[in-house]
Amino acid sequence: MALTLVVLAAGMGSRYGxxxxxxxxxxxxxxxxxxxxxxxxxxxFDRLVxxxxxxxxxxxxxxxxxxxxxxxxxxxxxxxxxxxxxxxVPPAAREKPWGTGHxxxxxxxxxxxxxxAINADDFYGAxxxxxxxxxxxxxxxxxxxxxxxxxxxxxxxxxxxxGSVSRGxxxxxxxxxxxxxxxxxxxxxxxxxxxRRFTGNEIVSMNCWGFxxxxxxxxxxxxxxxxxxxxxxxxxxPVNKFTGGADPAKAEFYLPAAVSTAIAEQRxxxxxxxxxxxxxxxxxxxxxxxxxxxxxRLIAAGVYPAKLF
Numbered sequence: 476m477a478l479t480l481v482v483l484a485a486g487m488g489s490r491y492g493x494x495x496x497x498x499x500x501x502x503x504x505x506x507x508x509x510x511x512x513x514x515x516x517x518x519x520f521d522r523l524v525x526x527x528x529x530x531x532x533x534x535x536x537x538x539x540x541x542x543x544x545x546x547x548x549x550x551x552x553x554x555x556x557x558x559x560x561x562x563x564v565p566p567a568a569r570e571k572p573w574g575t576g577h578x579x580x581x582x583x584x585x586x587x588x589x590x591x592a593i594n595a596d597d598f599y600g601a602x603x604x605x606x607x608x609x610x611x612x613x614x615x616x617x618x619x620x621x622x623x624x625x626x627x628x629x630x631x632x633x634x635x636x637x638g639s640v641s642r643g644x645x646x647x648x649x650x651x652x653x654x655x656x657x658x659x660x661x662x663x664x665x666x667x668x669x670x671r672r673f674t675g676n677e678i679v680s681m682n683c684w685g686f687x688x689x690x691x692x693x694x695x696x697x698x699x700x701x702x703x704x705x706x707x708x709x710x711x712x713p714v715n716k717f718t719g720g721a722d723p724a725k726a727e728f729y730l731p732a733a734v735s736t737a738i739a740e741q742r743x744x745x746x747x748x749x750x751x752x753x754x755x756x757x758x759x760x761x762x763x764x765x766x767x768x769x770x771x772r773l774i775a776a777g778v779y780p781a782k783l784f
Contacts, residue, residue, distance in 0.1 A: 484595035574727030600752025624685035631675030643680035653745035
């Protein structure tokens with residue numbers, strides 16, 4: 476079975492202070508994304524779909540896409556604030572796209588097979604892609620409820636030493652299926668421990684998913700509902716409907732929230748794939764030395780070659 480990896484790469488990384496997707500962390504200029512692609516290819520993925528913004532398309536193609544030319548099929552799709560289902564239009568004050576759920580929705584016409592979806596700036600480890608590949612090869616695109624998967628990481632292994640983060644904390648059923656994801660903000664290492672906010676053993680979502688094409692149907696329906704609540708239907712929704720509600724200039728349509736809604740509606744069943752892979756993130760610029768050191772240790776252990784591509 477052909478396997479596609481969809482990479483959500485449209486974010487600029489405001490807290491990080493730049494286009495962190497192309498910032499090197501490896502000894503030969505490798506990015507976090509390079510390690511994800513390397514792992515995905517050796518686990519059997521044979522196509523990449525990058526969701527990017529047109530304003531940095533040229534530099535992304537030059538610095539990232541060119542590395543994989545000739546090794547794997549590559550396609551690009553574009554997330555933009557104005558790319559919405561008809562008849563919705565963005566408010567004049569809206570400057571950025573609509574979040575991770577919207578980003579994946581933008582790839583709906585480019586992906587017709589089972590696929591994995593990841594963030595461009597997270598290091599997930601080879602075991603994550605191996606588990607996703609195994610799941611996707613056996614997932615029926617026509618099954619009901621739709622079979623999805625999520626790689627689950629332990630919260631304590633996903634924090635930054637240099638600032639607080641937001642994490643989607645997962646509730647699991649007795650059989651290990653995902654029940655819901657609740658977003659928690661301002662999580663720092665000092666929030667973990669006895670008698671504190673979290674134990675650190677909680678399973679969190681780091682946007683490492685396995686989907687069948689059925690996800691695009693639920694995303695389309697939920698995106699339309701989100702937009703009706705947030706910006707309204709032109710010529711139909713009263714202007715005063717949004718008083719005290721979500722700010723149309725800032726509200727986002729999050730992928731984990733969309734999946735949680737589909738679970739509650741019993742339209743999907745999400746298998747949680749726990750992994751022992753190390754997770755590294757570059758939320759803040761001060762995280763980079765720690766990530767580079769972790770990559771160096773993995774190279775020394777023989778997990779990765781010194782030069783990937």
